[in-house]
Amino acid sequence: MQTFEPEAIDWPDTAGALRDRVRGVLADHGPLDPVLRANSWTKPDPEFSRRLGEADLLGMTWPREYGGHEASQLERYVVIEELLAAGAPVGAHWIADRQSGPLILRYGDEAMKRRWVPAIARGEAFACIGLSEPSSGSDLASVRTSARREGEGWVLNGQKVWTTGAHVAHFMIALVRTEPGSERQRGLSQFLVPMDTPGISVKPIIDLTGAHEFNEVFFENVGLSPDALLGTEGDGWAQATAELSLERSGPERYLSSMVLLLELIRVAGDDAGPSVRELAGRLAAEAWTLRLMSASVAAKLARGEDASLEATIVKDLGNSYEQAIPELVHRTVAMDLDGPDVLSMVTAYLLQVSPSFSLRGGTREIIRGIIARGLGLR
Amino acid sequence: MSDTRRMLAEMADPLFAELGFEADDARDWARVEDLGLPLLLLSEEDGGFGGNWQDALTVFRLAGYHALGPSLPEAIVAKVASQGSDAHFQLMAFARTAQIAGALDAALRLSVDYANERQQFGRPLGKFQAVQQSLATFACEAAAANCAAVGAAQALDRGDAAFEIAAAKLRANQAVGVGTRVAHQVHGAIGFTQEYSLHHLTRRLWQWRSDFGHDAYWSGVLGKSVIERGADNFWPDLVARTD
Incomplete structure (x- = not known):
């Protein structure tokens, strides 16, 4: 039984040069706050995103015609893993570059592509994803936010919640019910909703660390043009779940705590005891393995193959890893969580945010349910 | 392939x-x-x-x-490689990694088939969420061991693979702990019998975990090497191995 066909990855020849370009942008940007380097893909910095755009490091795989650079998926992979390992503040553009841009290129009409895709590639247009609702968390198919035809266009009503980056995003890709009375996965469609459309209000939700990353988003008679519909009416479920392979397998699913492994190595020094040495070794081995697994999904997706099962496996292992790092470091190294040293500060921060790692993008239980289905158990 | x-x-x-x-x-x-x-x-x-x-x-x-x-x-x-040499020890550690990867896949298949056949409370074991979640965890571990084995083989074909073999053997060793535990739990009492074939896999898996470097050995070796190289070299070293 093989659920994950491992493959020898054909890494691009350009990898070294691409890493140098990323390191150049980072050097120009200046030193990063050591705590904010953790979980950096939720940290928006629009100015940094624009710099990446100027350096041709966004929209890398997209057609030149739409502002892209026609690089390969693995070339893009090299760039994003390099950014994440450095703890770069990539939160502003992350979702747009990862999945919204590709979705618009695939399903959008010409006007929509021209309006949004080049702006995403310049690091000037940011996206958020409208999936969860107050009564639709893990049970996503129960969404109730609706779009009704009115005249030529659509009218949107309802509410989304836990929407990361809604307060910096220029548009949302929303999954909503277009067929009144439809049940579950049927009758759903995806819409591109510009966030400055009248009738939309965004209300912050402050997380337990005091940070503002996610939001509630309300739609009150939001009028949308006919071409706001993305893809096919009624195919929203299939379109949204296809997008999840992009969302679940990337290096952000295992690198959120990498900065803490680096700090552990930094403080360990030559006189490290066996418990610290073995912990560093074990975390290094897992990082190496997860990197290969995550890249191998990127290679599979690049060939246009279905990698949804592999992507969920990478997410489950990766989230468990990035969640275990603060726990294991906390267990092994004596520290004062209120202390001023970087190791203590990063551990304290990651202990607080790491519960979210196995919630965002599909809970651990939902993810394992999908793996079980892949095994033929459901 | x-x-x-x-x-x-x-x-x-x-x-x-x-x-x-x-x-x-x-x-x-x-x-x-x-x-x-x-x-x-x-x-x-x-x-x-x-x-x-x-x-x-x-x-x-x-x-x-x-x-x-x-x-x-x-x-x-x-x-x-001649017996007793460092190269021999490393290459055998790689061989055991690959054997573990294969045996885990076989034990996973046995466990999934058994969970789909065996009925309790009027339905197959595999319909129970608790059993599904355990087997999903097992599948992840088997996948990790297999990917690690491929990564080590590819590194051997490129040249120096000391880091990759250490990492792969360690990762496979850890998968043995989870995989054998879930395989036996899902099988219940029948998996504990001499008659049923599961133990041919699980007893070998336990042996192979300790052959040619147990977990503490390889994590100590890897930890020492990454600490010696220092925090700022960790990531560049990791990616330089494939660039």
Whole structure:
């Protein structure tokens, strides 16, 4: 039984040069706050995103015609893993570059592509994803936010919640019910909703660390043009779940705590005891393995193959890893969580945010349910 | 998979399946030799198969999958590294990694099949979420061990693979703990019998975990090397191995 066909990855020849370009942008940007380097893909910095755009490091795989650079998926992979390992503040553009841009290129009409895709590639247009609702968390198919035809266009009503980056995003890709009375996965469609459309209000939700990353988003008679519909009416479920392979397998699913492994190595020094040495070794081995697994999904997706099962496996292992790092470091190294040293500060921060790692993008239980289905158990 | 490897797999798989855990060196070695498998890594000029380490992975993994008894991996490695050398220890650690990867896949298949057959409370075990979640965890571990084995084989074919072998053996070792625990739990009492075949896999898996470097050994080796190189080299070193 093989659920994950491992493959020898054909890494691009350009990898070294691409890493140098990323390191150049980072050097120009200046030193990063050591705590904010953790979980950096939720940290928006629009100015940094624009710099990446100027350096041709966004929209890398997209057609030149739409502002892209026609690089390969693995070339893009090299760039994003390099950014994440450095703890770069990539939160502003992350979702747009990862999945919204590709979705618009695939399903959008010409006007929509021209309006949004080049702006995403310049690091000037940011996206958020409208999936969860107050009564639709893990049970996503129960969404109730609706779009009704009115005249030529659509009218949107309802509410989304836990929407990361809604307060910096220029548009949302929303999954909503277009067929009144439809049940579950049927009758759903995806819409591109510009966030400055009248009738939309965004209300912050402050997380337990005091940070503002996610939001509630309300739609009150939001009028949308006919071409706001993305893809096919009624195919929203299939379109949204296809997008999840992009969302679940990337290096952000295992690198959120990498900065803490680096700090552990930094403080360990030559006189490290066996418990610290073995912990560093074990975390290094897992990082190496997860990197290969995550890249191998990127290679599979690049060939246009279905990698949804592999992507969920990478997410489950990766989230468990990035969640275990603060726990294991906390267990092994004596520290004062209120202390001023970087190791203590990063551990304290990651202990607080790491519960979210196995919630965002599909809970651990939902993810394992999908793996079980892949095994033929459901 | 390359054509060579597909051919190797098609050749080895039926024989290994037939011999299985009952294979006996004294009785069956000639049949393994007939396929030329012990000479897998020798060059064609030396009368060998001219295989690389990714080819060897295919054979080692299948040997593990079928819980093969004869010392085929040892024989293959003995042709390219002398017993007692550091190289021999490393290469055997790689072989065990691949055997573990194969045996975990076999134990996963047995466990999934059993969970789909065995009925309790009027439905198959596999319909219970608790059982599904355990088996999903097992599948993740088996996948990690297999990917680690491929990564190590690819590194061996590139050249120096000291880091990759250490990381892969350690990762596979850890997968043994989770995999054997779930496999036995899902099987219940029948998996604990001599009659049922699961123990041929799980007892070998436990043995292979401690062969050629247990967890603490390899994590100590890796930890020492990454700490010596320092925090700022960790990531550049990791990616330089594939760039």
